[in-house]
Amino acid sequence: MSEVTLWELLREVERAGRCSHPVRLGGTTLERATGELHDAILVVSCKDRRAAICPACADRYRGDAWQLVAAGLRGGKGVPATAVEHPRLFVTMTAPSFGPVHAHRVGGSRVRPAPCHPRRSATACPHGVVLDCRERHGADDPVLGEPLCAACFDYVGAVLWNARVSLLWQRTTVAIVRHLAREAGTSEARLRRVVRLSYIKVVEFQRRGLVHLHIVVRADGADGPGSLPPAWLDAGALASAVTDAARTTTVAVPRLEGRAAARAGWGQELDVRDLAVDGGAGPEAIAAYVAKYATKSVDDAGHLARPIRAARAIERLRLGPHHAELVRTAWRLGTVTSLKGLRLRDHAHTLGYGGQATTKSIAYSTTFTALRNARVDFMRAATGPRIEVDHGWRYAGRGYEHPDAGILADRLAEELARLRREGPGDVHQSAPSR
Numbered sequence: 001m002s003e004v005t006l007w008e009l010l011r012e013v014e015r016a017g018r019c020s021h022p023v024r025l026g027g028t029t030l031e032r033a034t035g036e037l038h039d040a041i042l043v044v045s046c047k048d049r050r051a052a053i054c055p056a057c058a059d060r061y062r063g064d065a066w067q068l069v070a071a072g073l074r075g076g077k078g079v080p081a082t083a084v085e086h087p088r089l090f091v092t093m094t095a096p097s098f099g100p101v102h103a104h105r106v107g108g109s110r111v112r113p114a115p116c117h118p119r120r121s122a123t124a125c126p127h128g129v130v131l132d133c134r135e136r137h138g139a140d141d142p143v144l145g146e147p148l149c150a151a152c153f154d155y156v157g158a159v160l161w162n163a164r165v166s167l168l169w170q171r172t173t174v175a176i177v178r179h180l181a182r183e184a185g186t187s188e189a190r191l192r193r194v195v196r197l198s199y200i201k202v203v204e205f206q207r208r209g210l211v212h213l214h215i216v217v218r219a220d221g222a223d224g225p226g227s228l229p230p231a232w233l234d235a236g237a238l239a240s241a242v243t244d245a246a247r248t249t250t251v252a253v254p255r256l257e258g259r260a261a262a263r264a265g266w267g268q269e270l271d272v273r274d275l276a277v278d279g280g281a282g283p284e285a286i287a288a289y290v291a292k293y294a295t296k297s298v299d300d301a302g303h304l305a306r307p308i309r310a311a312r313a314i315e316r317l318r319l320g321p322h323h324a325e326l327v328r329t330a331w332r333l334g335t336v337t338s339l340k341g342l343r344l345r346d347h348a349h350t351l352g353y354g355g356q357a358t359t360k361s362i363a364y365s366t367t368f369t370a371l372r373n374a375r376v377d378f379m380r381a382a383t384g385p386r387i388e389v390d391h392g393w394r395y396a397g398r399g400y401e402h403p404d405a406g407i408l409a410d411r412l413a414e415e416l417a418r419l420r421r422e423g424p425g426d427v428h429q430s431a432p433s434r
Ligand SMILES: [Zn+2]
Pocket: 018, 019, 020, 021, 022, 045, 046, 047, 048, 054, 056, 057, 058
């Protein structure tokens, strides 16, 4: 590779934001100085948020997510710094059990993990498996999330729960307001005139294939982060409303032949933390935690990256047996008439879940789009007014024009990841977006 070529490759890679598999757009550019029109190919980043798919784009997404979350907690990006005075919680809502799975459990001594699933008088299940596991699984044990007995695991229940969790969350937010109104001795409509709840939530797929929600909730006055909530609404009152809502809210699961009518609710594990008193975990730490989840894939390897088009494609995905069965179950249920509305075939690669990975209410803080636009403006200012981009750019393929540029992009991503692992502190927090 000659020096000139390397320089050109680097420039191509940098222009596309070091993306692993960018999108090529064809169109026309106007050279301002001469007024000449040129056919041009524009190579733009894929903007995939998943680190397993595109490390560079996921990195920028993580930076943006960090900014979004942090701004809502400590002010900035249009949110007044006084938002810090408002009740703010960090909440984790979980899925119920659909059968025992192997788990990494932090031990009391924290030196070695606690036993996985010890049951002193465990009997064999109908499939002859004793539902007892004394192993102390490490955090990276490949068996984590796999059921003790796959035949006992309720795959249909798990997929239907994932498919209903967005609605369950929506109903839960309504229940939080209802609970607050009851506490204040007023109606929901009156309460909404003085209180506005804002949140950002990130979905995490657990190894057992069920969705968890990580949510930052903030209570503002009716006009959003610039207005104070009523004095009685402190973090304690908000926490008890959230807890009550999570414990009591359920949604109907569509009827399925051969299954009893069921409702989907949250699991027993519920974590509600007051961000004003939680020792150590400042806005920056919470933002980093949420942003990390925002770039995770359904499975760690990223095999479940794209929608599935045919049943035989599932068997080619190199999934573990548990994930494969969840995908097959969603695919199979996709043709059941009573479940049509859940579009389970479209969401088989997300194990039934049909919502976004990250969602936020309007008033929480700035938006991903605003952060991206700011970055584009910054790049335009940096590259100067040399060319103006014409309208009507059309898709012209995937990948860099020069194949070596793709290899270079991947090497750069690896190097940056290595620097981040070995370097001091978290790179995102000092340079969140570019
Ligand atoms: Zn990319």
